[in-house]
Amino acid sequence: MDDYVCVTVLSQPSESAADFGARLSRLWTQMLRSRKADFERVYAETTQFETHGNRLMRKYLAEAIVTPILEAELRAVGIEHDPIDADDRYSKYEASPPDWMQIEH
DSSP: OEEEEEEEEEOOOOHHHHHHHHHHHHHHHHHHOOOOHHHEEEEEEESEEEEEEEEEEEEEEEEEEGGGHHHHHHHHTOOOEEOTTTTTTTEGGGGGGEEEOOOOO
């Protein structure tokens, strides 16, 4: 069975949902164009932003093998993330609607 780790990304303080969403879209578009195989290892994302203090956050489930690449890509575009716990694993069944959506590849 496939298992995934959770990657939680954070907006800038007081950043709007539209602006944060646009930055995330640019990140994933760039990854799709330049690192398609790595992009395909990202399985799902939460359907809504959550709040974390004065920041927004969104969660992604990805294969553990791709997390070093994701961390580098996030750092390169200035998107902060919570520490990734490689031992905290999720199955694809935990990423179910309506809270999660599978990413089209």
